[in-house]
Amino acid sequence: MSKNLNVQRLNLPAFAQAGEPLVELTPLQNMERLAQEIHGPAPDLVINWRASGELRARTGAEDDVWVHLEARTSLPLTCQRCMGPVATSLEIDQWYRFVADEDIAMAEDDQSEEDLLVMAPQFDLLAVVEDELLMALPLVPMHETCPETPTFSAGEAELAQPDGEAPAKPHPFAALAQLKRSK
Numbered sequence: 001m002s003k004n005l006n007v008q009r010l011n012l013p014a015f016a017q018a019g020e021p022l023v024e025l026t027p028l029q030n031m032e033r034l035a036q037e038i039h040g041p042a043p044d045l046v047i048n049w050r051a052s053g054e055l056r057a058r059t060g061a062e063d064d065v066w067v068h069l070e071a072r073t074s075l076p077l078t079c080q081r082c083m084g085p086v087a088t089s090l091e092i093d094q095w096y097r098f099v100a101d102e103d104i105a106m107a108e109d110d111q112s113e114e115d116l117l118v119m120a121p122q123f124d125l126l127a128v129v130e131d132e133l134l135m136a137l138p139l140v141p142m143h144e145t146c147p148e149t150p151t152f153s154a155g156e157a158e159l160a161q162p163d164g165e166a167p168a169k170p171h172p173f174a175a176l177a178q179l180k181r182s183k
């Protein structure tokens with residue numbers, strides 16, 4: 001839990017230099033854009049995330065600020081087939097390197113495996129966490145197998161009965177047993 005660090009106005013160079021990771025539990029309602037993607041109201045949901053920073057020396061320049069962001073959560077999204085809630089796991093595991101301005105970010109983005117972000121004196125790290133979670137959302141959330149609902153038509157309901165007996169079909173071993181007996 002962060003003591004005095006405001007994750008929305010973070011002094012990144014100081015954070016990276018201190019080397020003390022941030023472990024946060026952020027209520028989903030503090031991430032308004034993400035909260036809109038959730039199935040139904042979910043006032044108790046919290047997002048567990050972690051950030052660690054480090055300074056990496058660069059010859060002939062000031063140290064680079066790097067931040068590693070991790071989050072693992074499961075959110076109820078709306079299944080696009082049955083419109084019910086579908087628990088969806090989201091995971092973030094991403095390194096960022098901070099650069100001085102947008103031009104450098106554009107110029108170096110292609111040759112960088114890490115993501116580049118533009119440094120700000122009071123950096124909103126929470127917004128980055130939210131952006132990443134939004135990008136991690138599946139385009140079409142859907143159950144692998146939708147739970148049964150009472151809205152099936154009569155015919156479909158019969159087919160969907162989980163413990164309904166299949167129409168009389170000889171048991172494979174019954175036929176085998178008969179074969180053995182006939183020898």
Ligand SMILES: [Zn+2]
Nearest residue numbers: 079082143146
């Ligand atoms: Zn479904």
